[in-house]
């Protein structure tokens with residue numbers, strides 16, 4: 001038999017042998033046996049190149065060799081070979097079979113590490129041959145051998161057999177790919193039914209965490225989304241499996257937004273398919289975002305990223321860490337399919353979240369309107385807030401000037417003055433002079449509430465936050481959102497509440513009693529008091545930090561007794577107002593009445609005057625008020641008819657005035673003609689004032 005026909009017979013026998021193989025591992029063993037018989041090849045491996053020509057993987061090999069029994073074998077098989085490293089560039093460029101003795105092989109780049117192992121198992125040399133199909137390098141075969149010289153004359157046969165192997169490997173690969181596609185289809189089908197209808201992040205997280213991490217052997221993953229502004233991206237969901245020491249930093253980093261043109265995200269936008277982010281490299285780029293530094297500290301080396309797209313628009317990306325293991329093209333194909341589904345799921349969830357947010361906002365507006373309605377209805381019942389501020393004295397003109405100046409600003413205003421001097425009226429004038437005038441001015445009287453209620457009144461409470469809290473209730477701060485909060489009698493606020501109020505003024509957010517979240521509030525503050533706050537501060541009853549917060553723009557309202565020239569104007573104004581209200585035909589007052597009123601000390605200031613006129617209008621039968629029933633005068637008249645003031649404190653004045661009024665009403669506090677009505681105070685306020693001033697009903701005659 002000639003050499004040619006002998007070789008042909010061997011090729012034929014080889015073909016028959018490998019044709020009988022039932023799977024890749026049997027095939028691996030048969031090829032090993034044949035190569036050993038024919039060429040003394042001791043151990044071999046067929047590497048398949050990835051379609052993009054960047055990597056190659058061990059594909060067919062004999063698992064029953066000494067090398068395969070080495071403990072590191074599995075990691076060699078799993079690790080891809082970079083086709084662009086020096087060793088592989090050398091292999092790719094070879095025109096013919098490479099045959100090297102062991103020294104020659106070990107001098108190639110990256111091979112020296114195998115010396116000990118190869119020598120210990122008696123390897124004498126190494127060879128390699130590129131396998132081509134239709135001129136394309138699709139694979140290569142490497143081998144170790146023990147009889148290099150014997151092989152040299154048989155290279156022709158070796159190359160023919162390599163061609164055979166090329167066809168076999170390619171068929172096998174096609175079959176594998178087909179099977180892979182089937183597997184992908186099954187995975188995609190099961191995923192699509194699971195994630196298509198998801199509306200909540202947590203649910204998607206469960207699926208991604210359970211399936212995708214498993215399918216791609218991923219240790220950590222994250223999904224980021226492009227924000228609504230289209231300019232930034234932020235975390236959508238993450239499972240970084242970080243140790244506790246990184247948690248706090250992670251939470252800070254994950255709460256921020258980053259430019260979509262940063263060193264990582266720009267690459268994802270530009271990528272057609274997977275993009276591998278080398279953490280070290282991107283951290284050196286000028287447009288690197290802060291989170292990359294965090295990745296470095298957390299020990300991430302490289303991340304595989306894939307854009308999430310809806311049409312041409314990038315809506316986010318998935319980032320995965322699986323160490324140094326790159327994606328095979330088959331995996332990329334599957335990832336692409338999964339990412340198409342993820343894109344739909346992420347965009348559905350984002351749309352759903354937006355709808356939920358809008359619904360919550362609508363409900364909040366609805367609730368706010370409802371609360372405002374209730375508040376306004378109560379106000380209408382009690383308030384006389386449409387009165388003009390009457391007066392032409394220089395003191396009143398100064399007040400009006402200050403109102404005009406501070407009104408349009410957002411500054412905090414502190415109104416100081418005795419009771420009844422018009423502090424609330426001025427507060428309303430300031431509010432009406434501001435851009436907040438179409439929102440509410442909400443009033444809270446700090447003196448009228450038991451200390452335990454002030455907190456819930458100001459900040460609201462959640463249902464069940466304390467005994468009696470049957471319903472959720474929003475506080476005055478929330479009610480005044482966008483408008484003004486008028487803190488009347490702020491000097492009466494208990495010290496612990498002052499601290500809480502101060503915190504809200506500083507942070508501009510509140511927490512409802514029993515609530516878990518903070519609520520941002522945009523509220524302008526106007527505070528009022530008839531106390532001397534500086535004295536209160538000196539005596540430790542008022543916090544100095546709160547005082548300085550409130551005392552930004554103080555306005556002093558003068559007592560009525562220091563601006564007697566305003567009295568006729570006020571008297572005429574109130575006569576007109578009450579005549580109209582009651583239908584009485586009263587038009588004015590006699591000079592005597594005016595004089596009497598000018599001489600009076602008006603401890604209750606304009607409020608007292610107002611009530612006195614109301615009573616006088618009702619009691620007057622003619623068109624002119626001829627008689628006025630002033631309470632027991634606190635003043636004596638000197639020879640010139642001028643009042644001589646008895647020097648008393650405001651508190652004494654107040655005590656006496658309440659006492660006189662109670663006498664006048666025969667001790668009746670509530671109801672029509674009761675002391676509370678005459679003094680223009682809610683009965684509860686009068687009660688607390690009486691308690692504070694030590695007045696008992698039994699004292700009244």
Ligand SMILES: Nc1ncnc2c1ncn2[C@@H]1O[C@H](COP(=O)(O)OP(=O)(O)OP(=O)(O)O)[C@@H](O)[C@H]1O
Nearest residue numbers: 387388389390418419420421422423424425606607
């Ligand atoms: N200059 C004024 N012109 C017209 N009405 C006035 C004027 N000043 C006060 N009033 C009236 O007097 C009454 C008391 O005024 P207001 O409630 O504003 O006083 P206050 O200083 O806030 O009192 P308190 O300290 O007791 O709360 C109100 O009915 C108000 O309309």
